Amino acid sequence: MWTLNGITGRDESPPRCAGNFSGKAVVMGCGRCVWDDLARVQDLDRIGTIAINNMILHHKGRVHHGVSMHPEEPNLWRALRPYYQGEPSHVTTHSYRRHEKIGLSECDVIWGTIEGAGGGTSGILAVMVGLALGYDEIILAGVPLDNSGHFYDAPGKQDKTFGSDFIKIEWRNAADKYFRGRVKSLSGWTRELLGSP
DSSP states (O other): OEEETTEEESSSSOOTTTTOOOSEEEEEOOBTTHHHHHHTOTTGGGSEEEEETTHHHHOOSOOSEEEOSOTTSHHHHHHHGGGGTOOOSOOEEEESSOOOOTTOOOOSEEOOOBTTOOSSOHHHHHHHHHHHHTOSEEEEESOOOSSOOBTTSOTTOOOGGGGOHHHHHHHHHHIIIIITTOEEESSHHHHHHHOOO
16 A cells, blocks of 8 residues: 555555646636636646546647546546647646546556545546645635536536535545545535635
């Protein structure tokens, strides 16, 4: 087992990139509010950026890290960035496991099991990865977990998955045991749980 910056993994040692970053990072989720939230992040071009799922493709600015619980998808979104006017720097992709799809490239970093990150959302994995990378402060943008839907959903559509009691319990546990006041949110239920930056 290994422990870095308050995050524990069950493998023998952490990935080589662990602990190599510092300062502030924004975790960009796919919530309907993501664009409004990002507009309020000061110095967005000077801090670490961690994109969750579709935001790897849709955020046009610099994306340092792309994280997903769906390991077959991050490299596809990364490959499409140049065709969608995304900033061209390399996006390091992360997941907790290898995928089983033949012919798809693996994520750059496979984390294995991180304690407290198995709560079923790519958002909680992205926060844990960000902390394990060494970032001292994480700001959530577009991770409201309030059933308001994704930025790509039709107007008025709700997604009840992310407001479930199970997911909220996992986030509360992670906040108490791992986040330790280092994670804040710009919107929704996660702002109520974690406070504003």
